[in-house]
Amino acid sequence: MANDTTRLLGLDGLAVVGVADDTDGPVVHLVTADERARHCPDCGTRARRSKGRRVTRPRDLSVGGRRPRLVWAKRRWRCDELACRRRSFTESVPPVPPRKRLTTRLRAAAGAAVADQGRTVVQAARDYALSWSVVAAAFTSHARAVLPAQPEPVQALGIDEIRRGRPRWIPDEATGIWQTAVDRWHVGFVDLSGKQGLLGQVEGRTAQAVIDWLADRDQAWRDAVQYVAIDMCTIFKSAIRRVLPQATLVVDHFHLVQLANQTLTEVRRRVTVTHRGRRGRKSNREWELRNRLTRSAARMRGEHVDALLDELSNLPRAIGAPITAAWNAKEDLLDLLATARTRPDREQVRDLLYRFYRRCADADPPELQRLATTVETWWPEILAFLHTGITNAGSEGTNRVIKTIARDAYGFRKPGNQRLRTRCATTRRARGHLDAR
Ligand SMILES: [Zn+2]
The missing domain is CATH 3.30.420 (Nucleotidyltransferase; domain 5)
Incomplete structure (x- = not known):
């Protein structure tokens, strides 16, 4: 019976001698069952004389939803080797290293919960009934062990x-x-x-x-x-x-798309303030269309794109025209970037780029000139994206x-x-x- 319980608990080198039921859960009494624990850690000599027992209560993982309280009566031994400077030592086994109050598997589980299971240190500390600092330290040693010191080569x-x-x-x-x-x-x-x-x-x-x-x-x-x-x-x-x-x-291209959308938003905000004398709000059609404007037309249904352009042309000209210009410039840039997936030839890229530059040059909003300048400055790197598709x-x-x-x-x-x-x-x-x- 005791052997079975020992196997169930599975702490190497420790044997269960009895399990008592307590209101807080089972109390498991353990003794050392590893001959090596009797050998002096310094000189390796097998000890013959015991100095008595000492009881420790290492904390462990829960078993079947209950957290057993371990009571380990370990021996202290005298080292008789004359050449050895160590007079005495206390038994220890790998699952509970010397001077540690947690089993290694509890510590490892707490560290892994934070490193690999997405728990925060606070949550893991609560789960395992440990303190924040113990879990934080367990996490650090777990992370240092599993993370590679140097990355593998990358292309x-x-x-x-x-x-x-x-x-x-x-x-x-x-x-x-x-x-x-x-x-x-x-x-x-x-x-x-x-x-x-x-x-x-x-x-x-x-x-x-x-x-x-x-x-x-x-x-x-x-x-x-x-x-x-x-x-x-x-x-x-x-x-x-x-x-x-x-x-x-x-x-x-992600940042380019973001920049083009930002430019469009800046134009929209500026014309609203200039012509309405205040910031946009509900009942301003251009404000209500703000999310549709920054959506890619390629991802919208044809009739929705037509409806959007109709709405823009129905706005007062001083508001609708600059926004339409900025929207077109953004879509031109998106068309250009979309060629990255199709291995574009030089003419195709040149034509689309020209269309975008022309659109920016012909339009009034100064924001578009700035967008065109940025694209011009970074053109070699943008072209590299079109050729490689790396993002x-x-x-x-x-x-x-x-x-x-x-x-x-x-x-x-x-x-x-x-x-x-x-x-x-x-x-x-x-x-x-x-x-x-
Ligand atoms: Zn010794």
Whole structure:
């Protein structure tokens, strides 16, 4: 009977001698059942003289929904080896290391719950009846063990920035203007060609931060990078030019679409304020159409696109015309970007680009001139996107996971903890934790 219970409990080197029922759950009495525990940890000599017993109560996982309280009567032994400096020692077995009050499997389960099962430290601490700091430490050691120290080579690297927490503002007392006091960023490196997910994060949105992370990789790793996808950020561009001179820079279409939509929104807001003397609100048709305007026409049904254009032409001309121009420019840009999927030839790309530039040049809104200039500045990188189709969409997905984790945790005080949590969550697929068994 006791043997069966020992097998059921499954703590190597510990034998159950009895189970008592208590109001709080079962109390399991254990003794050491490992001959090796009797050998001195320093010299390895088998001890002969006992110094008596000492009772410890290591905490363990629950069994069948109940948390058994373990009571382990372990022996203290005297080391008789004359050359050994250790006079005495207490038994220990691998499932309960010396001076530890938790079984290794409880600690591992708490760490894995945070690293791989999407629990926050607070939630896992509650689940396993442990303190926050114990779970946080268990998570850190679990994460360090499972995360690869160095990423595998990648062909296409994505670099993207994400805000860390909320920006804080303080008023400048002299001028009365609000200024950012705290605006913290993380720059993430993502494997876009393979399955490694988020390779790492660094703090700060500077070229040096990017250069330093890349400098930590070896030369062979850096040489293997053929493409780098970035948003239209000159800081990253200059950093990559310096550290990965052989890599082709690719601008992500996601950010271009975002920019075109932003431009359209700016035009709409400006004409509303100029011609109505206030911000847009319900009963202003252009305000009511705002979401339909930024939707891609390719994803709308034909009659809905026609209806949208009709609505725009029914608006007062001073409002409708600039918005229509901005909408057309946005759609021209989208058409151009959509060719990435069809292996476009040079003429096709040239014609679509020309149409977009002409549209911007012919239109009044200054916002469109600015959009055209940005496209012109980044044209080599946009063309690289049209040819390769490489996109940072993967890292945008990663950013969503990063934000969810930060929200679940109600923010992180230490950026190092946040990076570790983020890396665990975004590499789960690569580490085989999301695949159905
Ligand atoms: Zn010894």
